Amino acid sequence: MNKKEIEQLKTKLFKQDRLAWDELASAETEKVFALAEDYKIFLDRSKTEREAAGQIVARAEDKGFISMDAALKQGSVSPHQKVYSIFKEKCVALAVVGKAPIQDGMNLIASHIDSPRLDLKQNPVYEDTDLALLKTHYYGGIRKYQWMSIPLALHGRIIRADGETMDITIGEGADDPVFVVSDLLPHLAGKIQEDKKLSEAFEGEKLNLIAGSLPLGKDSVSDRFKLALLNLFHQRYGICEADFVSAELEAVPAGRSRDIGLDRSLVGGYGQDDRICAFTELTALLETKAPQRTALGLFFDKEEIGSEGNTGAQTAFMADFISDLLRLTTGAGAVTEQTVRRALINTRALSADVNAAMDPDFKEVHEKMNAAKIGHGVCMTKFTGSRGKSGSSDASAEFVGAIRTLFDKNNIVWQTGELGKIDQGGGGTLAKFLAQRGMEILDCGPAVLSMHSPFEIASKADIYMTFKGYHAFFA
Known part of the structure; x- marks a missing residue:
């Protein structure tokens, strides 16, 4: 074979490494950046699972979705009708009814809307060394040092003793105060931090928020810094210390998401795992008009702690929603x-x-042969888990083949990836819990840098390709 024939054979037989930017037409590039602007708005308004669920429902209603309660009162739904249900303000299901019977199966995409953070403890307020502080318990897999010395905002809900609900956000306005976890100066960090393993140097019990330093009363008053902080909470929200017991308050990075790079090709921001998938799933479903099979979008809570609890992927919410859909379409x-x-x-x-x-x-x-790369499109992950694929859902060759063919047919740039080297670490998703129901399922979403940090990084081209992939799957 001559050199030209060899090169032709390589092109035919070798898997091509594709960069999404290389395959975008100029008109599509404009769509990439427009979609990213909308994504940043969604991200900034969805810093907790409650906020994300609220954004999802608001956007769905704006596109003509009706609540399941309204549909049940109506008595039936016809093909192409759009229905949603929200569960405990932390889970959402959206469906565009298809022509085919629901019992013959649906096209389902499921994401999660919780992200790693610092939760306030039930008895959080205390004082020490003339500072008022708030004790936290971290949620999900974090690298503790990343949450120190950065501005944090407080988002969440308090149920007062009188039963009134108070939703609060402190730290997002331009003139709002913020909270912070202090860190040790390098001059004194030798024995207590730098001489220890990283996993031991930063303690979860020391991730406490500085919340004030003004006392209330003379120095003869005990706990006057704690009292001053509680008084401010009481003046603003009418709450007392005992009300923190019935509260869900989350400390999250303050501020908005930002473009990264002079070319503005990347998005940096908090909570992109997994609200980047929630956004692209939602946007794709809202643009799905007349599917053959019912298009079902699910948005779960609690994935970062194993999909546990009554709002995780192991809840009965999905089955109940599908049961209602069947009732509306079959009687x-x-x-x-x-x-x-x-x-x-x-x-x-x-x-x-x-x-x-x-x-x-x-x-x-x-x-490197099996690692995802930024800017190389939506990533298909055949299996997750750790060690010998423990805790994983391993997608079938047939289903991976079907998705690959679908993406190729719709000019969607895709790649495959594993979560690090074998025995390096690993992780899981909600896929295994849905797989237990017998359905074919594949992990599929964009690759991000600095995952689980307070400021994750994603490619705008990957966001767009993920949206396109989800839309093709729904449609």
């Missing part, structure tokens, strides 16, 4: 546990979650 008498199970078994699903992009400064933790 109440036709709905049994078996028909719900059959609908789930026949469903095809994407677990919409991010993968880790290969960091140019830490290539050694990745196996």
Whole structure:
């Protein structure tokens, strides 16, 4: 074979490494940047799972979705009708009813809307060394040092003793105060931090928020810094110390998401794992008009702690929503546990979650032949888990093949990836919990840098390709 023939054979046989930017037409590039602007708005308004659920419902209603309660009163739904349900203000289901019977299966995408953060403890307020502080308990997998010496905002809900609900946000306005976890200066960090393993140097019990330093009363008054802080909370929200017991308050990075780079090709911001998938899933579903199979979008809470609790992917919420859809399309008498199970078994699903992009400064933790890269499109992750794929849903060759063919047909740039080298670490997604219902499922989402940090990084081209991929799957 001559050189030209060899090159032609390489082109034919070798898997091509594709950069999304290389395959975008100029008109599509404009769409990439427009979508990213909308994404940043969604991200900045969705810093907690409650806020994200509220944004999802608001956007759905704006596009003509009606609540499940309204649909049940109506008695039935017809093909192409749009229905939603919100569960405990932390989970959302959206459906565009298809032409095919629901018991024959749906096209389902599921993401999660919780992110790592610092939660206030139930008895958080105290004082020490003439400072008023708030004790926290970290949520999800964080690197503790990343949450020190950065401005933090407080978001959440308090249920007062009189039963009144108070939603608060402190630290997001231009003139708002912020909170901070202090760190140790390098001059004194030797024995207490720098001589220890990183996993031991930063203690969870020391991730406490500085919240004030003005006392209330003379120095003869005990606990006057704590009293001053509680008095401010009482003046503003009418709450007392005991009200923190019935509160869900989250300390999250203050400020808005930003463009990264002079070319503005990247988005940096808090909570992109996994609200980047929630946004692209939502946007794709809102643009789905007349699917053959019912298009179902699910948005769960609690994935970062194993999808536990009554708002995680292990809850009965999904099955109940599908049962209601069956009732609306087939009549109440036709709905049994078996028909719900059959609908789930026949469903095809994407677990919409991010993968880790290969960091140019830490290539050694990745196996480069099977690592995702920033800017190379939506990433299909056949399996997750750790060690010998423990805790993973391992997608079938048939289903991976079907998604690959779908993406190629719709000019969607895609890649594959694993979460680091074998035995390097690993992680899981909500895929395994949906897979237990018998459905075909594949992890699929963009790759991000600095995952689980307070400021994650994603490519605008990958956001766009993920949206396109989800839309093709729904449609």
